[in-house]
Amino acid sequence: DTGVSQDPRHKITKRGQNVTFRCDPISEHNRLYWYRQTLGQGPEFLTYFQNEAQLEKSRLLSDRFSAERPKGSFSTLEIQRTEQGDSAMYLCASSPGLAGEREQYFGPGTRLTVT
Amino acid sequence: LAKTTQPISMDSYEGQEVNITCSHNNIATNDYITWYQQFPSQGPRFIIQGYKTKVTNEVASLFIPADRKSSTLSLPRVSLSDTAVYYCLVVPTAGTYKYIFGTGTRLKVLA
Numbered sequence: 361d362t363g364v365s366q367d368p369r370h371k372i373t374k375r376g377q378n379v380t381f382r383c384d385p386i387s388e389h390n391r392l393y394w395y396r397q398t399l400g401q402g403p404e405f406l407t408y409f410q411n412e413a414q415l416e417k418s419r420l421l422s423d424r425f426s427a428e429r430p431k432g433s434f435s436t437l438e439i440q441r442t443e444q445g446d447s448a449m450y451l452c453a454s455s456p457g458l459a460g461e462r463e464q465y466f467g468p469g470t471r472l473t474v475t
Numbered sequence: 476l477a478k479t480t481q482p483i484s485m486d487s488y489e490g491q492e493v494n495i496t497c498s499h500n501n502i503a504t505n506d507y508i509t510w511y512q513q514f515p516s517q518g519p520r521f522i523i524q525g526y527k528t529k530v531t532n533e534v535a536s537l538f539i540p541a542d543r544k545s546s547t548l549s550l551p552r553v554s555l556s557d558t559a560v561y562y563c564l565v566v567p568t569a570g571t572y573k574y575i576f577g578t579g580t581r582l583k584v585l586a
Contacts, residue, residue: 364518391572402562402576403519416573451518455572462507462566464574466518 362386364467366452372473373442380438381470383452390457392435393464394427396420397449409435410457442474477501477565484581493550495580497563500544505568508539508546513560513579523548524566550582558584 365384373379385392390411395403406425407417411432421427424442429435439446449471453464480498487493499508507526511519523530525537525546536549550557560579 393572393574395576400578402560402579405573405575408572416571418573449516453518462509462524462568463521464519466520469516469518471516 364452364454364465366450366467366470368470369468370471370473372475375442375444375474377442378438378440379442379472380436381450381452381472383435383437383454383467385434385452385454386465388456389454389465390432391455392429393453393455394435394437395451395453397451397469398447403451406437439472442472444474447472447474477503477506478575479563479565479577481561481563481577481580483578484583486583486585487553488585489554490552493553493557493582493584495548495550495561495563495582496545497548498545499563499565502543502565503567507566507568508537508543509564509566510535510537510548511562511564511576513562519562519576522561553582553584555584555586558582 367382393408394406397403406421407427409429412429424440427437449469451469453466455464477499509524510522513519523535523537527539530537538547562576562579
């Protein structure tokens with residue numbers, strides 16, 4: 361069990377550029393979640409996947425944001441035309457997906473800075 | 476989804492027991508109560524989960540009264556390394572997996 365990994369750990373980009381983050385969940389975890397966290401706040405839910413199906417999306421996930429999990433393993437989160445307000449830590453988590461299993465395992469996050 | 480309310484911050488000294496209380500007045504019958512810990516620049520880490528009465532593991536205890544409208548996370552004999560933000564979440568057991576984190580409680584352990 362190598363844990364949830366995220367890449368890159370840090371990303372600095374200019375406003376208007378597109379960025380893509382990758383998350384590799386714990387092997388065989390069926391559920392994968394994306395959160396966004398700004399300074400002093402708790403993580404805000406963005407979306408989650410059951411295998412490759414995206415089952416729920418927050419209203420925070422505007423049309424500039426898109427997430428995929430094409431083969432039910434790793435996931436990508438893309439932000440198009442970045443804005444300064446997108447600067448945040450983007451966290452990925454996974455869980456086994458077993459009935460009644462509610463614990464989520466978080467990765468270290470990708471810190472995005474939009475200049 | 477039930478909203479939670481926790482103290483914004485707490486200070487404690489090494490070796491003391493720390494109790495962090497969370498209120499969740501709108502908790503539904505099938506919801507569980509879960510606590511996470513987060514260190515700076517890291518993702519949250521699961522600590523403990525419970526439904527009612529008392530749950531204990533190797534790092535903490537969770538006390539839930541009969542009405543389940545509140546819960547208390549108890550950390551025995553804290554050390555400096557317990558300085559972190561602690562989040563209380565009410566987690567549904569069916570339907571959505573959308574977890575709602577509040578602002579958490581910033582615990583600072585002093586020497």
